Amino acid sequence: MRVLVTGSDGYIGSVMVPLLREAGHDVLTLDSCLFGDCWFGPTNELAVDLRVDIRDVDVSMLEGFDAIVHLAAISNDPLGDLDPTLTDEVNHLASIRLARMAKRAGVKRFLFSSSCSLYGAAPTDGYLTESAAFNPVTAYGTSKVLVERELARLADEAFSPTYLRNATAYGVSPKLRLDLVVNDLVGSAYTTGEVLIKSDGTPWRPLVHVQDIARAFQAILEAPREIVHDQAFNVGATRQNFQVREIAETVTRAVPGSRVVYAEGGGPDIRNYRVDFSKLESSLPEAKPVLTLEEGVLELLREYRAHGLTKEAIQGSRYMRLAHIQRRLEDGSLDPSLRPVVGRDQPQMKHGSGAGS
Numbered sequence: 075m076r077v078l079v080t081g082s083d084g085y086i087g088s089v090m091v092p093l094l095r096e097a098g099h100d101v102l103t104l105d106s107c108l109f110g111d112c113w114f115g116p117t118n119e120l121a122v123d124l125r126v127d128i129r130d131v132d133v134s135m136l137e138g139f140d141a142i143v144h145l146a147a148i149s150n151d152p153l154g155d156l157d158p159t160l161t162d163e164v165n166h167l168a169s170i171r172l173a174r175m176a177k178r179a180g181v182k183r184f185l186f187s188s189s190c191s192l193y194g195a196a197p198t199d200g201y202l203t204e205s206a207a208f209n210p211v212t213a214y215g216t217s218k219v220l221v222e223r224e225l226a227r228l229a230d231e232a233f234s235p236t237y238l239r240n241a242t243a244y245g246v247s248p249k250l251r252l253d254l255v256v257n258d259l260v261g262s263a264y265t266t267g268e269v270l271i272k273s274d275g276t277p278w279r280p281l282v283h284v285q286d287i288a289r290a291f292q293a294i295l296e297a298p299r300e301i302v303h304d305q306a307f308n309v310g311a312t313r314q315n316f317q318v319r320e321i322a323e324t325v326t327r328a329v330p331g332s333r334v335v336y337a338e339g340g341g342p343d344i345r346n347y348r349v350d351f352s353k354l355e356s357s358l359p360e361a362k363p364v365l366t367l368e369e370g371v372l373e374l375l376r377e378y379r380a381h382g383l384t385k386e387a388i389q390g391s392r393y394m395r396l397a398h399i400q401r402r403l404e405d406g407s408l409d410p411s412l413r414p415v416v417g418r419d420q421p422q423m424k425h426g427s428g429a430g431s
């Protein structure tokens with residue numbers, strides 16, 4: 075298929091694009107490169123074909139594609155709270171505008187990267203299926219709810235949107251993020267010997283390896299239309315619902331000499347939910363996640379060692395989305411609308427060492 079991947083330069087996109095290309099798809103990439111130089115590891119083999127903001131896309135850019143995989147977003151709760159109006163503008167309004175233009179351009183499939191955070195503060199202890207109520211507690215979560223609702227209205231014979239509600243991702247990516255719970259806990263265990271839990275450790279978090287997210291998108295892209303048309307899928311594995319303290323214990327078992335430390339005053343977290351992922355597996359067996367938390371933790375540890383991840387690198391802004399965007403706003407390379415400032419933009423460059431700064 076001829077596929078346009080937006081947000082290709084992000085944590086998930088930089089894992090997914092090579093996977094789709096290996097599977098034989100003709101993939102074009104689009105990203106505004108908010109994290110252009112935030113590479114983890116020595117080389118950057120990925121280039122962005124269309125260095126464009128999704129708010130500035132026009133219909134001519136979308137002609138000739140069979141599908142759009144829409145990952146581009148102000149992605150995660152803390153970054154989404156930086157400016158809720160901007161989060162709505164990029165994540166919600168620009169996504170719907172993109173989908174409308176895609177439909178007009180004759181694109182048949184639209185895979186929307188949604189999130190389990192739309193379940194938010196679940197009123198029940200039970201496992202949430204795709205038909206559970208939405209209770210988003212952040213601007214980011216709300217934006218995912220609004221896009222899903224409005225995309226559904228565009229669904230018809232000629233246009234098939236699918237909503238992939240990803241669990242919280244973990245694992246190595248060329249665009250590593252340390253604002254994700256597993257990646258963060260392994261990083262602090264490795265560099266400081268301590269696994270710091272900021273809550274009381276009881277909140278539930280559904281997790282999924284970033285490679286398994288990429289495989290699920292591939293399976294949905296290639297699935298018969300009738301299975302995925304206007305359908306939501308929780309993307310993850312039911313056995314990978316963990317309490318934060320269980321995640322921490324898995325990390326300390328893997329990292330020699332490390333121990334769990336609870337931050338003072340940490341209480342239960344408002345975001346607390348367990349998710350049922352059986353629909354994905356029963357509809358599309360090939361989309362079933364295969365990687366376990368233990369495997370992901372060992373892989374992270376191996377790569378952190380290989381790249382010499384340091385405490386200073388963790389505290390810097392390379393791997394933390396909110397800190398990186400704040401730094402770029404301060405140095406003027408992004409304008410207040412989060413568009414790169416011409417002439418002050420970060421180049422797409424090769425890095426000798428991704429882990430150092």
Ligand SMILES: NC(=O)c1ccc[n+]([C@@H]2O[C@H](COP(=O)([O-])OP(=O)(O)OC[C@H]3O[C@@H](n4cnc5c(N)ncnc54)[C@H](O)[C@@H]3O)[C@@H](O)[C@H]2O)c1
Binds near residue numbers: 084108128188242
């Ligand atoms: N990582 C997770 O745990 C997770 C979980 C659930 C859902 N998701 C969703 O999956 C998608 C990808 O997440 P990620 O973790 O790779 O995020 P990321 O922040 O690593 O990547 C997002 C990419 O989108 C690009 N982008 C942002 N605004 C843009 C704009 N206006 N125009 C063009 N490009 C823009 C950024 O430059 C970045 O490369 C997002 O929609 C996110 O909400 C992620």
